[in-house]
Amino acid sequence: MSTQAPSRPAGGDIKISCRNIWKIYGREPDSFFTARNGEVEAPDSLHARIIESGHIGAACNVSFDVEVGEIFVIMGLSGSGKSTMVRCISRLVEPTAGQVIMDGGDLLEVSEKELIEIRRHKMGMVFQNFGLLPHQTVLENVAFPLKVQAVPKEEREKRALGVIELVGLQGREMSFPRELSGGQQQRVGIARSLAVEPEIWFLDEPFSALDPLIRRQMQNEFLRLQRLLHKTIVFITHDFLEALRLADRIAIMKDGWIEQIGTPSDVVMNPATDYVAEFTQDVPRVKVITAGDIAEPVAEGLDPGASVSPVTTLEELMPRLAGRDEGLAVVDDSGRIMGRVTPHTVVSALATAEAQAET
Ligand SMILES: Nc1ncnc2c1ncn2[C@@H]1O[C@H](COP(=O)(O)OP(=O)(O)O)[C@@H](O)[C@H]1O
Ligand SMILES: [Mg+2]
Numbered sequence: 009m010s011t012q013a014p015s016r017p018a019g020g021d022i023k024i025s026c027r028n029i030w031k032i033y034g035r036e037p038d039s040f041f042t043a044r045n046g047e048v049e050a051p052d053s054l055h056a057r058i059i060e061s062g063h064i065g066a067a068c069n070v071s072f073d074v075e076v077g078e079i080f081v082i083m084g085l086s087g088s089g090k091s092t093m094v095r096c097i098s099r100l101v102e103p104t105a106g107q108v109i110m111d112g113g114d115l116l117e118v119s120e121k122e123l124i125e126i127r128r129h130k131m132g133m134v135f136q137n138f139g140l141l142p143h144q145t146v147l148e149n150v151a152f153p154l155k156v157q158a159v160p161k162e163e164r165e166k167r168a169l170g171v172i173e174l175v176g177l178q179g180r181e182m183s184f185p186r187e188l189s190g191g192q193q194q195r196v197g198i199a200r201s202l203a204v205e206p207e208i209w210f211l212d213e214p215f216s217a218l219d220p221l222i223r224r225q226m227q228n229e230f231l232r233l234q235r236l237l238h239k240t241i242v243f244i245t246h247d248f249l250e251a252l253r254l255a256d257r258i259a260i261m262k263d264g265w266i267e268q269i270g271t272p273s274d275v276v277m278n279p280a281t282d283y284v285a286e287f288t289q290d291v292p293r294v295k296v297i298t299a300g301d302i303a304e305p306v307a308e309g310l311d312p313g314a315s316v317s318p319v320t321t322l323e324e325l326m327p328r329l330a331g332r333d334e335g336l337a338v339v340d341d342s343g344r345i346m347g348r349v350t351p352h353t354v355v356s357a358l359a360t361a362e363a364q365a366e367t
Contacts, residue, residue, distance in 0.1 A: 020075045020076060020077070020078075021075065021076040022073045022074070022075060022076070022109075023074050023075065023076045023110065023111070023207070023208060023240040024073070024074045024097060024108065024109065024110050024208065024240070024242075025071075025072075025073045025074075025107075025108070025109040025110075026070055026071055026072050026073075026093070026096070026097065026106065026107070026108055027071050027106055027107040027108075027109065028069050028070070028071055028105065028106045028107070029067050029069070029070040029071070029093070029096055029103045029105070029106035029107075029108070030065070030067060030068060030069060030070075030103060030104045030105040030106055031065075031066045031067040031089075031092050031093075031096055031101060031103050031104050031264075032058055032063050032064065032065055032066070032104045033063065033064040033066055034058075034061070034062060034063030034064055035062070035063070036061075036063075037063060037104045038104065040054060040057065040058060040063075040104070040105075041104065041105045051068065051069040054069075055068055055069075065263070065264040066089045066092040066264050067089045067092045067093050067096060067103070067264050068089075068263075068264040068265045069106075069265070070089075070093060070106070070261075070264075070265070070266055071266070072259055072266065072269055074208075074240060074242060075240070075256075076240050077238045077239070077240055078240065078241070078256040078257065079234060079241045079243055079254055079255055079256045079257075080241060080242050080243070080255070080256065080257055080258075080259070081242075081243045081244070081245060081251045081254055081255035081257070081258045081259070082094070082242065082243070082244050082245075082258075082259045082261060083244075083245055083246070083247075083248060083251040083255075083258050083259070083260050083261070084246065084260060084261035084262060085246055085262070086246060087263075088261040088262050088263060088264065089261050089263070089264040089265075090212070090213075090244045090246075090261055091212055091244065092264075093261070094210050094212050094242055094244055096108065097115075097210070097242065098127060098131055098133070098210060099115060099116065099123055102116075103116065110126075110208075128153065128156060128157055128204065129157070129204060129206075130206055130207045130208060131206050131207070131208050131209075131210065132201035132202055132203075132204060132206030132208070132209045132210065132239075133201055133209075133210045133211075133212070134194070134197045134198055134201045134209075134210070134211040134212070134214045135197065135212050135213075135214070136212060136213040136214065136216050136217055137217065138185070138190075138193045138194055138196070138197045138217075139197065140185040140193060140196055140197065140200075141185075142184070142185055142186065143184070144184075145181065145182050145183065145184060146172065146177060146180050146181050146182070146183050146184075146185075146188075146196050146199075147165065147168055147169070147172065147181040147182065149185070149196055149200055150168040150171060150172055150196060150199045150200045150203050151164040151165055151167070151168035151203065152200060152203075153200060153201075153203050153204045154167060154168065154203055154204065157204065164203075167203060168199070168203055169181065171199040171200075171202045171203050172199050174199065174202070174233065174236075175195040175196075175198050175199045175202075175229070175233070176195065176229070177192065177195050177196065177199065180192065189222075190217060190218050190219075190222065191218055191222040191225065191226060194214060194215070194217075194218065194226060195226075195229075197214070198214070198230075198233070202233075202237070206239070207239075207240060208239070208240050208241075208242065209239040209240065209241045209242070210241075210242050210244075211230075211241065211242070211243045211244065212244045213244050213245055213246065214226070214230075214243075215227065215245075215250070216245070216246065216247070223250075227250065227253055227254060230254065231253075231254065243255070248287045248288075248291070249291070251272070252272040252275075252276070252291065252295065252296060255271075255272055256271065257269060257270060257271055258270065258271075258272060258275055260275065260283075260284055260287070262283055267280060267281050267283050267284050268280035268281065268284045272296055273296050273297050273298060273301050275288060276288045276291050276293070276296045276297075277296075277297070277301075277361060277364065292323075293322070293358055293361040293362065294321065294322040294323040294326070294358065295321055295322075295323050296321065297321065297322050297357055297358070297361060298318060298319050298320060298321055298322070299316050299317070299318050299319070299320040299321075299322075299325055299336075299338045299349050300318025300319060300338060300340075300346060301357070302322075302349060302353050302354065302357040303318065303338040303346045303347030303348060303349055303353075304347050304348055304349070304350075304353055305347045306347055306348045310337040310345060310348055311337065314332075314336050314337060315336055315337040315338065315339040315345075316328065316336050316337075316338055316339070316349065317338075317339070317340070317341075318338050318339075318340050318346055322354055322357070322358065325349060325354060326354060329349065329350065329351050329354060330351075332350075332351070333350065333351060333352075334350070335348045335349050335350030335351070335353070336348065336349055336350075
């Protein structure tokens with residue numbers, strides 16, 4: 009239950025760090041801790057005491073780091089503690105214990121006033137139920153967070169129009185939410201959350217209320233926006249395939265605990281618990297394993313002109329390798345050659361993955 013995989017990403021700057029966060033609901037949640045960080049016993053025995061006394065552990069000893077510019081997905085079934093975690097990070101709910109470090113400072117130490125400023129200027133939030141103001145137009149809804157910041161009308165409308173165009177809603181500025189489809193309403197929600205140019209973008213099941221086809225479009229849209237904007241993102245979903253599609257890294261939660269943290273291919277290829285393995289069982293490996301995962305090192309002789317990005321999935325890679333026995337160079341964003349993929353490496357990786365899946 010308490011398998012705490014390494015919470016630290018491979019490299020790069022950390023934007024937010026959650027350290028041993030507990031959120032306990034019930035009569036006397038504070039009674040389990042001597043002070044806010046005064047954890048006095050092993051997490052598992054503390055948890056047993058919490059449950060025995062009729063309290064709910066909505067988040068239990070949760071630790072992870074979110075790197076600048078990454079899409080960090082928290083995935084879990086309903087009631088697993090995802091919304092609790094995202095609310096703890098933004099302090100919309102007060103953690104019972106633990107620390108939230110943002111840009112090096114403890115967010116739980118700042119005053120209510122500073123906190124409001126941080127939320128207004130640094131955080132953008134998107135919710136499952138859109139949360140739009142029904143009697144305001146698209147333009148007014150999107151400009152609203154800027155109005156709260158007291159940005160002058162002309163300036164805020166200019167900025168709002170910019171993000172409305174970014175999400176593809178130009179022409180609908182004067183519409184009211186009820187005149188829009190679910191997908192369009194969520195585009196308004198996304199535009200509004202981006203209007204303040206947040207440093208951290210929280211999305212709590214933003215596409216869960218949408219039809220599968222629209223959901224797919226919105227996922228693509230979201231990835232397109234992230235390629236443009238490079239935000240630091242905490243994205244919540246209960247949909248494992250959505251998590252695999254969108255995540256740089258995934259944290260899988262169950263009953264308030266983190267089961268595993270890893271890249272999509274880590275999680276699928278090396279599930280840390282039986283629970284994670286159940287999710288991964290039916291996932292087609294070709295959609296998960298990437299060129300970067302299987303690149304074999306080569307000394308020289310690669311044609312950097314014939315290259316693929318390390319995030320290319322095997323599904324995307326296979327047609328490009330047809331008739332290319334010499335393979336393709338795997339070249340990362342900075343132009344570094346990571347190695348080579350060939351039809352042979354792909355087939356052998358898939359065979360290995362299938363063999364693992366059967367055991
Ligand atoms: N205000 C609250 N009071 C009591 N229990 C709560 C409260 N909010 C959430 N919970 C409980 O905490 C657990 C986690 O809830 P939540 O974070 O909303 O899960 P998720 O977003 O993964 O569906 C659930 O058992 C839920 O019933
Ligand atoms: Mg939720």
